[in-house]
Amino acid sequence: MEDGVRSAPQVVDCDVLIVGGGFAGCGAAFEARYWGRDLKIVLVEKAAIERSGAVAQGLSAINCYMGMRWGENRPEDFVKYVRNDLMGLSREDLVYDVARHVDSSVHLFEEWGLPIFTDPSGKYIREGRWQVMIHGESYKPIIAEAARAAASQVDEHVLITHLLTSADDPHRVAGAVGFSVRDGTFRVYRARVVIVAAGGASHLFRPRSAGEGWGRTWYPPWSTGSAYALLIRIGAEMTQMENRLVVTRFKDGYGPVGAFFLYLKATATNAAGENYEVARRPGLRERVGAYADATPLPTCLRNDLMFREIQEGRGPILMHTERVIDSPEKETVAWEAFLNMTVGQAVTWAAQGTDPGKDPSELILSEPYVLGSHAVCAGAWASGPADLASGEYQWGYNRMTSITGLFGAGDTIGGSAHKFSSGSFTEGRLAAKGAIRFLTDHPERPPVADAAVESMRSTIFAPLVRFLAARPKITTGSVHPELLFPDQGLHRLEKIMDEYGGGVGSNYTTNDHLLARGLAQLTHLKEDLGAIGAGDLHQLGRAWELEHRVWTAETVLRHTRFRTETRWPGYYYRSDFPKVDDEHWHCFVNSVYDPATREWKLFTRPVRALF
């Protein structure tokens, strides 16, 4: 544990540094090797890539696949779908780019041995228009195998805490630093180009589950907002950070609904047995206008219908699995959907004695999450591909952020919604190719100041040092007058976000006054981050995860405050601006934090239709 504080740093010099070995990071490693044969490509991951990230359990569907070879969908069909689902606001150049490439990624997965459901002719079996069904328990270890075959080096159990910038230019990335959660060594990566693929953010808002079930969130507890905080803190431009996600899921176990709604064609009703989505549609039209007529209905608006149904006292909402599971094959599909993707839902069924062939299951709306790859698209503002993007959508290299040499993919990148696993992998490939092109044009190795690295070392290990110094002031236990422990800070963050930022506890509703209060309380929490104590390396990891979550949360509140409308009813509501306001807000909200002045700038960027 004292290693990192005192011993020499372990320094790695490389060409391409990839932070995070999830779907996007593994895609980036694979692609970087194809184009960069002699390059040193280093993948750094805080866990073990076989089971790290949002796909740790596996998945039962690939949610983004065009099927161009069978003429099923064209990229522009996907763009239209995403446009509708995001209530008009997406980076259509990025969305199109993922769509036109994603089939090649899925065909690679199949070749690598991922079992995809096929009909006798070999055609993939669809769950819905964009989804294909898989036996995906080993989806992640298969993808990890490809990344391992490609990377020069995979450093696991290393948590990245900060990005490094060039000694000559604060807007040029130069690497990253962190520490080994196993042996406590201080790690310094000096790189010519960096690709951040560190996933989304859970536990910004207080979850519905309590006590021991605190970790029972929909997105995993290890999605800690590192992708956003790492970028924000060196001044990268962010977009759509207010576009948080609330998901409709099986209650408590958080089993996904896709296989049930789309494949088994189950319906959901209120307590009276009424199909509320049909019955309440006219009222929805009054609130949101033509968006209510989009087919399929945008994800947020489906949430909105359920939210009001529960608010008005017509819950519980029931998913009628018992009406559609009429054969052993369908029963197997139902259980496999969970065993391969959310085992906890199978446990909930077993524990509560629910037989989906006989009993309906309750549905619920989750707490909010922040991510870039789902039915939302928070993340970094990135350059698009040269043949699809121009003006403020393009500055040379595909998926480069506003920081020179810094690329991103998957949950990290904003504006490109509905990527899911396959699209995130594909975006990792796109970012890697962009990065290789950048390296071709920029042979230099950005200088890193030793003094800056040393100061980061003391910052990183400060919670351990602080704990050792302050520990003797109390007998034992967790109540200390000078120290705050990471879980205590996380509870505070979740409470602030829940009560002021529009979480479950405030009916997803906020307003300018609440947001101002929330930001004031977050400022205090940020000050208290300077008093975080960590008794061991595990706690030190938790301390940095908390720090990353707090920076992400602050950005979410700032964006939410700036957008004075309710763009996505069902994700959150601004009670002071309850309408969708296309006249003023059919645009992106972007932000930049300036690390030199510590000031934030919020502004808008236009949404441009690709066609």
Next chain:
Amino acid sequence: MPTYVSPEKCKGCMQCVNICPSDIMHIDPVEGRAYNIEPSMCWECFACVKACPEGAIDVRGYADFAPLGHRVVPNRTPDRIYWTIRMRDGSTKEFSFPVRRGKWGSIASPANEPAPDAEAVQSQLLSFEPDYLAVEVLPTIASSAPT
């Protein structure tokens, strides 16, 4: 559901410690056996349960909503996974699914492919494209008529 470890079966081999994405399976320095140090940060992902060579790790549904009296037990082999589920009423269900076709360790480095030329680097194509798109050309918006 948080994990718990059987003291009779655990050999302290560290497999669960290595694989847990939440960094919460640790070895008790006194007992020399694994335990879940932070059950409230467990995602019931079962990565440790599947990885344990001794079958020493089990799970018990989260206390805040799961009644006692259930079990969900995986047995993962290189090509299939077998699940046994014990329901609250004591009845059991069994399921098994393929996990992988072909051999583990069979994915080759993309560096084994012929090296791309400078023109390919500048194009919009990714590795293995256009072949693996299974359509003749990579779509671009100019080439596709919007409807």
